[in-house]
Amino acid sequence: MSGPRPVVLSGPSGAGKSTLLKKLLKDYKGVFGFSVSHTTRDPRPGEVDGKDYHFTNREAMQEDIDTGEFIETDEFSGNLYGTSKCAVQDVRAKGLICILDVDIAGVRHIKETDLDPIYISIQPPSIEVLEERLRDRATETEEKIQSRLEAARIDMEECNEPGLFDIVIVNDDLDESYEKLQSVLKEEILKVQEGIKS
Numbered sequence: 199m200s201g202p203r204p205v206v207l208s209g210p211s212g213a214g215k216s217t218l219l220k221k222l223l224k225d226y227k228g229v230f231g232f233s234v235s236h237t238t239r240d241p242r243p244g245e246v247d248g249k250d251y252h253f254t255n256r257e258a259m260q261e262d263i264d265t266g267e268f269i270e271t272d273e274f275s276g277n278l279y280g281t282s283k284c285a286v287q288d289v290r291a292k293g294l295i296c297i298l299d300v301d302i303a304g305v306r307h308i309k310e311t312d313l314d315p316i317y318i319s320i321q322p323p324s325i326e327v328l329e330e331r332l333r334d335r336a337t338e339t340e341e342k343i344q345s346r347l348e349a350a351r352i353d354m355e356e357c358n359e360p361g362l363f364d365i366v367i368v369n370d371d372l373d374e375s376y377e378k379l380q381s382v383l384k385e386e387i388l389k390v391q392e393g394i395k396s
């Protein structure tokens with residue numbers, strides 16, 4: 199499919215991916231669209247089905263996986279997550295830059311497809327700061343915090359693997375990170391904005 203290149207945002211749970219991507223979606227209306235993943239985890243207060251995720255159960259999701267409806271899926275912290283073909287096509291059909299928020303296993307799966315996105319890793323300044331952010335967010339049980347921190351340690355190591363990401367942004371100061379993110383995406387943003395004008 200032609201059009202602007204999609205963008206993959208990855209990085210440990212709690213690093214700030216949703217915060218950054220929500221800013222992009224708000225500041226660049228008509229430029230970006232979010233690929234709404236499926237998940238078997240429970241919705242958090244305020245999360246909207248069909249907007250933040252397609253909330254589903256394991257049986258229904260497995261049926262869809264079996265019929266080939268997913269580009270990639272992964273088990274993360276006891277739940278299934280996955281990007282459906284429709285999630286990406288719906289955004290790309292509108293000519294928008296499709297943003298995917300996936301874990302590092304998802305990044306590796308997407309590398310095997312022809313999607314050709316820009317790969318961006320959002321990292322916390324340290325594991326201690328990450329733990330603090332996860333605790334302050336107050337969305338996870340102690341068990342889920344521990345399993346996210348375990349996955350984070352692996353992610354923080356693997357993100358520096360040569361060729362895996364186009365850029366790694368250490369999200370210390372939010373405004374600075376957002377500036378860096380916008381600057382990496384400048385070219386694609388311009389393509390869409392020029393398209394809107396003409």
Ligand SMILES: Nc1nc2c(ncn2[C@@H]2O[C@H](COP(=O)(O)OP(=O)(O)O)[C@@H](O)[C@H]2O)c(=O)[nH]1
Binds near residue numbers: 208209271272
């Ligand atoms: N592979 C894959 N990972 C996903 C997908 N959707 C979300 N994730 C990842 O699953 C992890 C947990 O997401 P979530 O439960 O929303 O927690 P949060 O990242 O702490 O807000 C994060 O690392 C997400 O990037 C997906 O469709 N595919």
Ligand SMILES: Nc1ncnc2c1ncn2[C@@H]1O[C@H](COP(=O)(O)OP(=O)(O)O)[C@@H](O)[C@H]1O
Binds near residue numbers: 211218373
């Ligand atoms: N640069 C930052 N400095 C301080 N707190 C941040 C920063 N970026 C995000 N946060 C906070 O950290 C928590 C985790 O961010 P979130 O966007 O939910 O992460 P992710 O989507 O990667 O799991 C949220 O409570 C968010 O408000």
